[in-house]
Amino acid sequence: MTTPAIALQAPDAGPPEWTLITQSIAGDRSAARALYDRHARRVHRVVFRICGDEELASDLVQDVFIRAFGQLKNFRGDSAFTTWLHRIAVTTALNQMRKVKRIRNHEEALGDEDVHAAPSREADPDLKSRLHAAIDGLPEGLRLTVVLHDVEGYTHGEIGEMLGIAEGTSKARLFEARARLRVALADFA
Amino acid sequence: MNDDRLEQLLRDAKDSYRVPADAPLDAMWARIEREHFDAPAPMVHWAPEAGREGPPRRGPRRWMAPAAGIAATLVIGIGIGRMTALPVATEVSPPMVQAAPNAPLPAPVDPLQRATSEYLAQTVALLASLPRESAGQRLSADARFVADARALLGTTRLLMDSPAATDPRMRDLFQDLELVLAQVAQLRTAPRAEELTFIAEAMNERDVVPRLRTVAASYSASGY
Numbered sequence: 231m232t233t234p235a236i237a238l239q240a241p242d243a244g245p246p247e248w249t250l251i252t253q254s255i256a257g258d259r260s261a262a263r264a265l266y267d268r269h270a271r272r273v274h275r276v277v278f279r280i281c282g283d284e285e286l287a288s289d290l291v292q293d294v295f296i297r298a299f300g301q302l303k304n305f306r307g308d309s310a311f312t313t314w315l316h317r318i319a320v321t322t323a324l325n326q327m328r329k330v331k332r333i334r335n336h337e338e339a340l341g342d343e344d345v346h347a348a349p350s351r352e353a354d355p356d357l358k359s360r361l362h363a364a365i366d367g368l369p370e371g372l373r374l375t376v377v378l379h380d381v382e383g384y385t386h387g388e389i390g391e392m393l394g395i396a397e398g399t400s401k402a403r404l405f406e407a408r409a410r411l412r413v414a415l416a417d418f419a
Numbered sequence: 420m421n422d423d424r425l426e427q428l429l430r431d432a433k434d435s436y437r438v439p440a441d442a443p444l445d446a447m448w449a450r451i452e453r454e455h456f457d458a459p460a461p462m463v464h465w466a467p468e469a470g471r472e473g474p475p476r477r478g479p480r481r482w483m484a485p486a487a488g489i490a491a492t493l494v495i496g497i498g499i500g501r502m503t504a505l506p507v508a509t510e511v512s513p514p515m516v517q518a519a520p521n522a523p524l525p526a527p528v529d530p531l532q533r534a535t536s537e538y539l540a541q542t543v544a545l546l547a548s549l550p551r552e553s554a555g556q557r558l559s560a561d562a563r564f565v566a567d568a569r570a571l572l573g574t575t576r577l578l579m580d581s582p583a584a585t586d587p588r589m590r591d592l593f594q595d596l597e598l599v600l601a602q603v604a605q606l607r608t609a610p611r612a613e614e615l616t617f618i619a620e621a622m623n624e625r626d627v628v629p630r631l632r633t634v635a636a637s638y639s640a641s642g643y
Contacts (some may be wrong), residue, residue, distance in 0.1 A: 257456070259452065259456055262452075262455075262456075263448060263452075266444075266448060266451065267444065269441050270442060270444055270447065270448075271444070274439060274442035274447075275438075275439055275442075276556075276590040278437055278439035279436065279439075282437050284439060284440060287439060287442060287561060288442070288446075288447055291442065292447050292450050292451050292454075293446050295451045295455075296448075296450075296451055297562055298454050299451070299455045300562045301562060301607070302457065304607065355628050357428065358428070358431065358432075358435055361428050361436075362432070362435070362436050362437075365432070365436060368621055376429070377436075378431065380429040380430075381429070381433050382430050382433075383433075386569055408422075408425060411425060411509070412422075415428075418424075
């Protein structure tokens with residue numbers, strides 16, 4: 231599956247990103263707000279897809295932007311701003327998830343029983359829910375790769391940057407994750 | 420389940436898997452703006468947040484709370500030390516520098532020595548909480564961790580110019596700590612493994628942590 235690199239481009243027109251970044255570093259609140267408006271929805275969506283909890287996702291988005299603005303002066307443009315920002319988002323979400331037990335409880339509730347329950351082959355909504363449960367049941371590294379690559383549309387290179395892993399590792403994880411998903415959904419022809 | 424079918428399902432998952440409700444952009448921005456733009460300078464980030472509104476934040480490092488006080492005490496202590504020890508220091512310094520490696524440290528003198536003792540304890544705590552792996556847990560040790568390192572780096576440099584550095588072991592230790600803390604202060608939010616490896620190697624090559632703990636314990640045993 232190929233992924234659209236365009237997904238990482240700025241979603242709307244307006245001042246160039248670098249202008250907003252430099253103005254934000256200088257303390258311009260309206261520029262910072264514009265930068266936030268440009269990226270917050272997607273950051274929110276990504277962290278929600280990682281953590282699965284609305285309230286936690288909102289907290290995480292705030293943490294992400296507070297950190298990002300705090301470190302903006304260190305952003306040198308080695309990667310796209312979106313990649314840099316989403317790296318902070320993914321790291322923040324993962325670190326926080328490990329600390330929050332309600333997320334663990336949520337994952338336990340989606341255990342093997344759900345994944346291997348008797349399927350209803352006719353109903354597509356059931357297949358979807360089975361897929362979602364199967365994704366949730368993947369080990370963290372595999373699930374993250376599926377979410378970022380297949381659901382969010384990041385390239386393996388971008389995922390590698392965000393997770394601090396090699397591009398090849400991301401590919402291998404996706405391969406493994408899909409193999410597990412196929413097994414989990416084997417009852418559906 | 421064949422590959423094509425799975426790919427189709429995953430494509431559909433973009434619109435169905437954990438789709439969040441509309442993000443409360445304005446409410447989230449309120450806290451971001453307050454904490455980023457309205458927050459005081461980093462040194463006072465450690466103040467209690469009892470009156471703060473909004474979602475809970477991770478707690479500040481309580482052990483760093485007195486850092487600002489230490490820096491102020493050091494400035495005063497260095498001044499006092501220089502004013503009171505001027506003629507003696509120049510004449511007697513050679514024998515003092517020749518102190519045996521295992522000789523007991525000079526008796527602490529308030530307030531500089533007390534500040535030094537607190538600085539040593541805080542540095543031990545910071546280096547002990549240094550993240551060990553890039554993909555690991557405390558990574559982003561967050562911006563505050565780096566800010567703490569910067570504060571301690573500044574204190575280290577103050578101490579290097581203070582009477583506390585007349586003892587050669589202390590001077591050497593401060594120099595090594597300056598090198599290590601300078602690297603920690605440069606860490607990014609998500610440091611790569613090699614960055615952490617360099618820091619660990621710098622500490623190991625110079626036995627920084629054992630020496631630091633020994634000196635800190637010596638100060639502590641002296642009542643500081």
